[in-house]
Amino acid sequence: MSKMTLHGIWLSGPTYKAGLALALMGQSFAYKHVDLRAGAHKQPGFLAINRYGQVPALEDGDLKLNQSGSILLYLADKFGKMGGKTPEEKARVREWIFWEYDRLASNIYRPRAIKRGFLQADDSVYAMYTKMAGDALKVLDTELAKGGFLVGAEATVADVAVYGDVAYAGEAAIDLAPYPNVTAWMARVEKLPGFKKYEDVLPKQDAA
Numbered sequence: 022m023s024k025m026t027l028h029g030i031w032l033s034g035p036t037y038k039a040g041l042a043l044a045l046m047g048q049s050f051a052y053k054h055v056d057l058r059a060g061a062h063k064q065p066g067f068l069a070i071n072r073y074g075q076v077p078a079l080e081d082g083d084l085k086l087n088q089s090g091s092i093l094l095y096l097a098d099k100f101g102k103m104g105g106k107t108p109e110e111k112a113r114v115r116e117w118i119f120w121e122y123d124r125l126a127s128n129i130y131r132p133r134a135i136k137r138g139f140l141q142a143d144d145s146v147y148a149m150y151t152k153m154a155g156d157a158l159k160v161l162d163t164e165l166a167k168g169g170f171l172v173g174a175e176a177t178v179a180d181v182a183v184y185g186d187v188a189y190a191g192e193a194a195i196d197l198a199p200y201p202n203v204t205a206w207m208a209r210v211e212k213l214p215g216f217k218k219y220e221d222v223l224p225k226q227d228a229a
């Protein structure tokens with residue numbers, strides 16, 4: 022079986038989610054660096070892989086997949102890991118993935134981009150995003166009061182998707198101290214076999 026190829030950029034949270042899921046599932050992968058600053062993601066060659074002109078993209082043979090949540094669910098199905106055990110657990114995994122991109126991801130990624138200077142916005146825009154991030158973090162903290170992982174007894178790709186948001190809270194200058202159940206859960210995710218931080222899972226250049 023030939024290796025899958027992940028296309029992305031090491032600073033990208035959604036690319037990290039795909040790379041982290043592969044690492045936690047014990048799958049090595051080839052990597053193609055997409056230079057967003059040079060506009061490589063809007064060139065015909067890349068648009069043939071990802072019509073949305075975004076990273077990540079995952080190639081598995083002739084199959085080209087986009088959208089980190091969809092990639093996570095594909096990997097869970099393909100390898101029979103981290104997808105939930107019962108129809109209800111599988112539905113809950115999807116539920117968390119749809120929720121996190123709606124309520125959590127952008128509200129952490131955008132203030133992070135503002136703080137890192139990738140996005141220009143005034144203070145009120147930053148405050149709007151971080152207020153919405155706080156609302157979502159409260160929901161997450163309440164759910165995680167039960168301990169364990171988001172769905173069922175074991176970690177699933179729902180944990181990967183949500184971890185790939187909250188991992189950037191520090192860079193967004195969002196304090197996680199008011200959400201102790203979230204930080205305790207992050208520590209559990211970080212102990213999973215194969216876990217790597219984003220700088221360690223995503224190469225900075227192409228890798229075979």
Ligand SMILES: N[C@@H](CCC(=O)N[C@@H](CS)C(=O)NCC(=O)O)C(=O)O
Pocket residue numbers: 032033034035036057062074075076077087088089090122
């Ligand atoms: N919902 C998408 C979001 C992907 C996304 O926002 N990617 C960013 C990099 S982190 C990107 O490609 N931005 C360039 C653009 O949208 O033009 C996913 O989860 O894969």
